[in-house]
Amino acid sequence: MGTVCVKGVSKVYASGHRHGGDVLALDNASFMVGDREFCSILGHSGCGKTTMLNLLAGFEEPSAGELLVDGVSVARPTWRRTVVFQDYALFPWMTVSENVAFGLRMKKVPARERERIVGEQLQLVGLASFATRYPHELSGGMRQRVSIARALAVDPDVLLMDEPFAALDAQNRAAMQQELGRLIAQSAAQARKTMILVTHSIDEAILLSDRIIVLTRRPGRIKADIEVTLPRPRDEADEGYLRLKRRLRDLIHDEASPS
Known part of the structure; x- marks a missing residue:
């Protein structure tokens, strides 16, 4: 369902300057994430965490190496690998339920089935009573719960999260960590998703993960x-x-500071 294999992946970005060198963001990275496992990618800012997530999502292509999900090469974005972004990325003109239903519409799920799935997901994240509200009427933590419900609604094989709680204050961040932990614990084994979280928070990684990948500085x-x-x-x-x-x-912290 959601076994992720990263094999010898490197990513180079062209500097865009005539006299500037290219930037090596990732260098020969290899690891595996098992089906239904929760894995955090941990490291300093600028170490390539988000680059790795973008490669896994299919937003970018590696300069070398290969990324596979269930043995199939990652070639482009797909609903099978959904992403929860730091800035929520909700459509402001859509209600909560319409936002959660967006991916289901793209999958052409019938209206009655869409309604059932949206109801289940909003119940799961504790927002059933906010279905007709708009994003601007919600707190940051509630908006991020809508983002998680939208990502899970399409039944992906892999859920990718790019520092999803970084924009929240400390109290809301702790609450959302507990909320995500509750969702993981409540998911039946057969319904649990493979989850990959990018974070720079050690506590967040420990609280949520089955495995933690630590990256060096760039x-x-x-x-x-x-x-x-x-x-x-x-x-x-x-x-x-x-x-x-x-x-x-x-x-x-056992890393030399960048020169």
């Missing part, structure tokens, strides 16, 4: 691939949690 290389075996829900005061947090902090 050019992004795989520095560590760590399985998280802590029981859910995660306890931030637990000794195992604190031990993993120290390990990840050491990995991230």
Whole structure:
């Protein structure tokens, strides 16, 4: 359903300047994400996290290497790999239910089935009573819940999230982390999605992930691939949690500052 394989992927961006060198954003990165696994990609700003997500979404092509989902090469964007963006990316002229239904319309899902799916997704994210509201009437956390419901409504194989809570204040961010953790815990094993989260927050990665990929500073290389075996829900005061947090902090900060 959603096994992701990244094989020797590099990404080079042309500088656009006559005398400037090209920028190597990712360098020979390889890792796998299992079906229905939640994986976080963690690292400093500018280390290639978002570049990796854009490649997995099919928004960009790698300069070298290959990205596969269930053995099929990623060639273009598709509803099978949906993205939750940092800035919500909701249509302001559409209601909450219309936003959630957008991808279903593109898939030509019949109206009655669309209505059922939208209702289920809004119930899942706790926004059933806001179906007729518009994005400007919602808080940032509520808008991001609409984005997650819209992404899940089309039943993707892989859900990609690009620092989805970065624009929220600390209180709302913590609430949304708990909300996403609840959605993961409530999903039946057969209904759970493969999820890949880009984040620079160590706590967010530990709270949500089954696996954590740590990238080096640019050019992004795989520095560590760590399985998280802590029981859910995660306890931030637990000794195992604190031990993993120290390990990840050491990995991230044991990097020479860019010259």
